[in-house]
Amino acid sequence: MEPAAVTTARASRTLPHPARDEIRLEGVLHALSDPMRLQIVRELAADGDELSCSQFVLPVTKSTTTHHFRVLRESGVIRQIYRGTAKMNGLRRDDLDALFPGLLDALLGAAARQSARLGEG
Amino acid sequence: MEPAAVTTARASRTLPHPARDEIRLEGVLHALSDPMRLQIVRELAADGDELSCSQFVLPVTKSTTTHHFRVLRESGVIRQIYRGTAKMNGLRRDDLDALFPGLLDALLGAAARQSARLGEG
DNA sequence: ACCGTACTACGATGCCTATCGTACGAGCCC
């Protein structure tokens, strides 16, 4: 039994998230103004809430991927938890909808529209 | 009658705007992720479409104000035309609504909500 | 013609950030 060691280890592996009322619109918009991060959020919205970082195929290195996920987490857009060695990511849809009703759907819709327009133009 | 001189002078005073289909969501989000610019857009949405730059009371110098208005124009969020020495600003609501239906209203609503939440405790 | 007002252009500055590479820590499986 390794109680103290495990708890501290797990505590050190919990990631800091902003509380709901600490989320700022400007921060959310800034996070989503990067094409890479917008793509991540779109995939999270489409494929459900339990995607590990490594399931995303991004044209950047792992270091950069880590950076983008951290920006999304620190701006309050996504939630991240460790599950074993994997880090699972989920949209903070409840918080965002409570703070800014309709915004997330409008953003996702806008992204989908633009993607369709540019991709099948 | 000063035809040629005036036309070239006016031509040199027309400002470049992106066409509707050149507007990019990421650019719009980046433009609105700055508090100063978000405030400008909120005032434009509230007070109508014909506001000159100097009517905005911003805690920055005129140089910086010019910069912010240019970012908004080049990202496709606002339209700018010269009227005498003044530069009139207006939201590109028609273009934005056509490209991203509901987005602008969702953004303005989110900004208003956050402002109310932070301003009135 | 002259002056004042509105806005711009340009250079400087300091900060932020997207990106990479390398080295490392944490947990799973044999």
Add this chain to the structure above:
DNA sequence: GGGCTCGTACGATAGGCATCGTAGTACGGT
């Protein structure tokens, strides 16, 4: 335990950007 995979930390780098100040242009009024 040994190795493997997933993700992190840290430093470096290069580019972007918000801000300023100063000097200048354009236009309208006197």
